[in-house]
Amino acid sequence: xxxxxxxxxxxxxxxxxxxxxxxxxxxxxxxxxxxxxxxxxxxxxxxxxxxxxxxxxxxxxxxxxxxxxxxxxxxxxxxxxxxxxxxxxxxxxxxxxxxxxxxxxxxxxxxx
Amino acid sequence: xxxxxxxxxxxxxxxxxxxxxxxxxxxxxxxxxxxxxxxxxxxxxxxxxxxxxxxxxxxxxxxxxxxxxxxxxxxxxxxxxxxxxxxxxxxxxxxxxxxxxxxxxxxxxxxx
Numbered sequence: 074x075x076x077x078x079x080x081x082x083x084x085x086x087x088x089x090x091x092x093x094x095x096x097x098x099x100x101x102x103x104x105x106x107x108x109x110x111x112x113x114x115x116x117x118x119x120x121x122x123x124x125x126x127x128x129x130x131x132x133x134x135x136x137x138x139x140x141x142x143x144x145x146x147x148x149x150x151x152x153x154x155x156x157x158x159x160x161x162x163x164x165x166x167x168x169x170x171x172x173x174x175x176x177x178x179x180x181x182x183x184x185x
Numbered sequence: 186x187x188x189x190x191x192x193x194x195x196x197x198x199x200x201x202x203x204x205x206x207x208x209x210x211x212x213x214x215x216x217x218x219x220x221x222x223x224x225x226x227x228x229x230x231x232x233x234x235x236x237x238x239x240x241x242x243x244x245x246x247x248x249x250x251x252x253x254x255x256x257x258x259x260x261x262x263x264x265x266x267x268x269x270x271x272x273x274x275x276x277x278x279x280x281x282x283x284x285x286x287x288x289x290x291x292x293x294x295x296x297x
Contacts, residue, residue, distance in 0.1 A: 115290050118288070119285055119287075167283065171240065173286065175227050175229070
C-alpha cells in the first residue's frame, strides 16, 4: 500500500530564509508525487507534481522539489520564504487509480 | 483559475441525523472525489466518481455514505446517520484526468 511520511509537524522559519520540507514515501512502483499547500480557510492547492523525467521539478510560488528514488524522498524547497508562505503543506503519493494518499502535513510559520 | 465550490463551509448536526454536503466541481471535469481530514490526522481518500458511478472507495466509505451527481453540476456526499467520529473537514475535488486535482475549501462537519 502507498503511504507518505512527513517527519516535521511544525517548522518556523524567518522571512527571507530558505525552507525545506521533508517527505518520504512508500510505494511499490514508480510513484506519482505531489505537494499541496493549504492556507487558512482555503482548499488544497497543487504546488507541483512529479510523474517521470527530470527529478527536479519546479512549481508555483517559487517552490521546487527533488525526487530521490534511492532515498524514497520528495523534499520541497524554497530559497527565500515570504510571509505569505505561512500555511500547511501536504505531500501526497498517487497511482493511476486516481487515489491520493496524503502525509500528515507540515505547518510552516514565518517570523518577521 | 477555476474553482471547486463547497457549501456549507460549516455544518453542525446532531448524532444520528442525515447530512448532505454539496460541491460544484469545475464544469469540464470528469472525475470527482471526496476526501476528509479528521482534526490532527491525515487527509484521507473517501471515494472517486466517474461516468455517474463510483470508481473506487475506501474502507471508510461504508453503507452510511453515498454520493450522487443529481443534476449534472452538483456532486453531493450524504451521510445517512451521522456519528461523532464523522466530525471532520470534508474536501471535494475534481479533475480532468489524474494529473491535477482541484480541491474545494472544505466543509467542516461537527457532529454533536
